[in-house]
Amino acid sequence: MLVDFFYKLRSAQLPVSLTEYLMLLEAMQARIATVSVDDFYYLSRTALIKDERHYDRFDQVFGAYYKGMEELFDEVVGEIPEEWLRRQAELMLTEEEKKQIEAMGGFEKLMETLKERLEEQKGRHQGGNKWIGTAGKSPFGAYGYNPEGVRIGQEESRNRRAVKVWDKREYRNLDDTLELGTRNIKVALRKLRKFAREGAAEELDLDDTIKSTARNGGMLDIRMVPERHNAIKVLLLLDIGGSMDDHIRACEELFSAARTEFKHLEYFYFHNCIYESLWKDNRRRHTEKHSTYDVLRKYGQDYKCVFVGDGSMSPYEIAYPGGSVEHWNEEAGAVWIGRFLEQFPHSIWLNPKPREHWKYTQSIGMLEEIMRERMFPLTLRGLDQGMRELKRRNA
């Protein structure tokens, strides 16, 4: 039974391994979790899942797998306290329904019948009109439609059943395809770190120490070298305005994360596509322009170039001279992007639009082609892939 659960988790693409499964079994053997399904949920989660981003998926698998299995635990725990059933019924029933119960012989009678049924019933049951189960016509069980029905084991039950814990899906936000906070971006950007020695001398340089000690005739001569720092250089080009307004927040976060993460970060803004000028301050975009040629000349090949934009525009804006919506451009956007790719061999395009939507916009397809497939969605996973791409070309 547990093996099934294990494979269900694996098929949900949760990275659970045999080591962890054995660890869970060992923990069960040590009786850390008692008979309650709640305990088992916590224990299996702490043993099998090692990343809060996977909590939500785990909750879903757990919920799906154990739906209907809670009875197994209930059987171990014992009978349902009558007091609870009474409170439950009182909460669930309307005045009218309560009257109908009175007609049937009253609440006492109903409970008595229920107790009898509970004793008669051996296994789990669904459908039918007598046994306790789900979706039946019997007065007992969940999701039924008998007005005198008593609900057992439904999500909204008042006895705070364990099932609620995973039904709540509190960790939904942590799934890595969804949220993209500054912190997450930082983690992803850190993949790009490349260390080089810089600054004040702080570490012992053993090789040099040995060499200079020998040269010194055996008298110790300690040599120090600077500590290593992140030496990666990044050129960030951000699309701003128009259709990008929906993505401002994500881009702001990316920007602020990138700024603290890299020592050499240069950024410029563009609108929709790259043309002959870029700007640094969006409020003064028409007065303080930087020539794109200057940018291309100023920053060396060792810069890694990251475009951020939704790439949603008219195809003319990429393909034809004069296609820009804002001014007359002598050369097509594609030509300019091509120049960037030539100058910066390590380039990627990050797109804040979800990947599923890309195929509906022609211009995105065109850009993907120009970028030679180096376009990634602005999610944590996309960033991760993008950073790997930048690094790979680096090697």
Place this chain on the structure above:
Amino acid sequence: MPPMSDTRFSGTDNYVATEELMMAVNASVTLGRPLLIKGEPGTGKTMLAEEVARSLGRPLIQWHVKSTTKAQQGLYEYDAVSRLRDSQLGDNRVTAIGNYIVKGKLWEAFESDEQSVVLIDEIDKADIEFPNDLLLELDRMEFHVYETKEIIKTKHRPIIIITSNNEKELPDAFLRRCFFHYIRFPDKETMERIVDVHFPNLKPELLREALESFFEVRDVPGLKKKPSTSELLDWIKLLVAEDIPLESLREQDSGKAIPPLYGALLKNEQDVHMFERLAFLHRRNNAG
């Protein structure tokens, strides 16, 4: 197998542990496997180890990891430089290499006469290879000292609690050997218990008002840094110390949306600024 502690951790008089956290701690204590703790800053990750040690009556050995920390430093360090120096000065100590072996935190824990609690704090600060270098040591709880050719074995498997702030991803092989728990931000109910533990004599009205403003502040969309539990506790400490009257906390509903002494809650200039702007809008709406 050394005798395991049969005491169970269930929170202490100044630490409120949720059921799920207790389960994780007890699983890790019973099986003698490390426990990896993650969570928002200020949710009491580091404090957990201190409290586990206190409640089980074990000594606590803290190893704070920095970006320059090496795994080897947790085991031992061989101070070759001072040996070289001593040899040049003709010191007698120089003949025994053992004189230059400096024991690390894990060594200390392994040879301790009673079971100890080891805190490896902020493991993600260290180099990306750091956790990999400790795999065998944490698994078998033993290591080899090359210089003296001795093997250090643990007498009592220590309880190892590791915290991470998620700055780097940890290697899978390492994760597989740990129990894992993510401390989520406490809900209102838990928060009441936490505050109660720290300020047992707090007037219930003040607590209610303070918590309400606190969660309101947290709910404001677009905050760069949401205030955490430790900031709430600091804030309440200030409220009590300054003897802020209840009315001024309540006032904010009817006008000033900024809680008194908000500096303890908001740590970011932009956040404070945004808050003041919101307060202004609020006032204007109320007036109009």
